[in-house]
Amino acid sequence: MKDEAYRQALAAAPRAMQPAWAGRTARTALALGAIVALLLMALDLQLTPQTLFTGFGKLGRLLGTAWPPTDGGQLPRILRSIAETFAMAFAGTVLAVLSAIPLGVIGAKTVVSNPIVHFVFRRFLDLFRGVPALVWALILVSAFGLGPFGGVIALALADIPNLAKLFSEAIENVDGRPIEGVRSAGASPLKVMRYGLAPQVTPVMASQSLFFLEGNFRNAAVLGIVGAGGIGFELEERIRIFAFDQAFFIILLYMVAVAGLDTLSRELRKKLA
Numbered sequence: 011m012k013d014e015a016y017r018q019a020l021a022a023a024p025r026a027m028q029p030a031w032a033g034r035t036a037r038t039a040l041a042l043g044a045i046v047a048l049l050l051m052a053l054d055l056q057l058t059p060q061t062l063f064t065g066f067g068k069l070g071r072l073l074g075t076a077w078p079p080t081d082g083g084q085l086p087r088i089l090r091s092i093a094e095t096f097a098m099a100f101a102g103t104v105l106a107v108l109s110a111i112p113l114g115v116i117g118a119k120t121v122v123s124n125p126i127v128h129f130v131f132r133r134f135l136d137l138f139r140g141v142p143a144l145v146w147a148l149i150l151v152s153a154f155g156l157g158p159f160g161g162v163i164a165l166a167l168a169d170i171p172n173l174a175k176l177f178s179e180a181i182e183n184v185d186g187r188p189i190e191g192v193r194s195a196g197a198s199p200l201k202v203m204r205y206g207l208a209p210q211v212t213p214v215m216a217s218q219s220l221f222f223l224e225g226n227f228r229n230a231a232v233l234g235i236v237g238a239g240g241i242g243f244e245l246e247e248r249i250r251i252f253a254f255d256q257a258f259f260i261i262l263l264y265m266v267a268v269a270g271l272d273t274l275s276r277e278l279r280k281k282l283a
Contacts, residue, residue, distance in 0.1 A: 079259035088244060088260055092267050095240035098158045098233070099226035102165025107219045109170045114177025115203075120184075135171040143168035143226075147233040161238030165226050176218050177211070184210040220275045227271055231264060 081088060116122055117131050146167045150160035184207060191206070234242020241264055248257040 077258070078255065079262055080255050081259050082253065082256040084256075088241070088263060091234075091241040091244045092264060094158060095230045095234065095242070095264075096227055096267070096271070098161045098230045098238070098240055099165065099223060101162045102230075103169065103219060103223045103226050105162070105166035106169035106173055106222065107215075109166065110173035110177055111215070113170065113174035114181060117174055117178035118181035120182050132175075135174055138167075138171040139175070141168065143229050144232060144236065147236050147238045151237045156237040156239070158239035161230060161233040161240065164233060164238065165229065168229075169222055169226065173218065173222060177215055180211045180214040180218075181207065217279045220279055224268075224272050224275050228268055 113135070117128070117135065119128055122128055122131070143164045146164035147161055150164050154160045154163075193206070230238075230240050231242040231245070234240035234244075235246045237243070241260060245257055245260050245264075248254070248260065
C-alpha cells in the first residue's frame with residue numbers, strides 16, 4: 011500500500027508543478043516583451059547615448075551664459091508679472107471652486123441616488139478631465155486674444171472637473187448621523203446641507219482648493235508662454251532673445267515665490283486637517 015501511494019504521489023508531482031512553471035514562463039515572456047517595447051520606443055524617440063551627451067554639452071554652455079543671473083534692470087516689471095501670475099492662479103481657482111461645489115453635490119451618490127444619472131454625470135466629468143489647461147489656453151488665447159483673461163478661464167476649466175470629482179467623493183464619505191439628526195428635527199433639505207453636511211466637508215474642500223491653488227500658480231507660468239500673460243510671457247521673451255542670464259534670474263525668483271506659496275498653503279492645510 012505504501013509503494014502504491016508513493017507511485018501515485020510521484021505521478022501527481024509533475025501535474026502539480028506545471029501551473030507554477032507555466033506562470034513563471036508567462037511572466038518571463040511578459041517581461042521580455044516589455045523590454046523589447048521599451049527599446050523600440052527609445053529608438054523611435056532617438057533616446058541614444060550620443061543624443062544625451064550632446065544635449066548635456068549644450069546645456070553646460072547655456073548655463074555658462076546664464077551665470078551670473080541678472081534682472082537686466084527690470085525687477086519691478088518681473089515682480090509685477092509674478093503678481094499677475096498669482097492673480098491668474100487665484101482667480102482661476104476661485105472660479106473653479108465656485109463651479110465645482112454644485113457639480114460635486116450633484117455627482118455624489120448620497121445626493122443623487124439614481125445610478126444611471128450618476129454614471130452619466132461622472133463620465134461627463136471624466137471626459138473634460140482629459141483636457142489639460144495648456145490646451146484650453148491655446149484655444150482661449152486664439153478666441154479672446156493675448157492676456158491673462160484666457161489663462162484664468164483655462165485654469166478654471168481644467169480644474170472644475172477634477173475638483174467636482176474630489177468634492178463629490180468628500181460628500182460621499184461624510185458621517186451620515188449628523189445629517190440624519192438635522193433631518194429628524196424637521197429641517198428643510200437646504201438646512202440639512204447647511205448644518206449637517208457643510209461642517210464636515212468644508213475643511214476637506216478648503217484643503218483641496220489650496221492644493222489646487224499651488225498647482226495653478228506653477229501651471230500659470232506655462233500658460234504665459236503661449237500668450238496668456240504673467241511671468242511665462244516674460245520668460246519666453248528672454249529665451250527668444252537669448253538673454254539666458256535674465257531668464258535664469260526669473261526662474262530663480264519664481265522658484266522662491268512658488269516655495270513661499272507652497273509653505274504657506276501647507277501650514278493652512280495642516281490647520282484645516
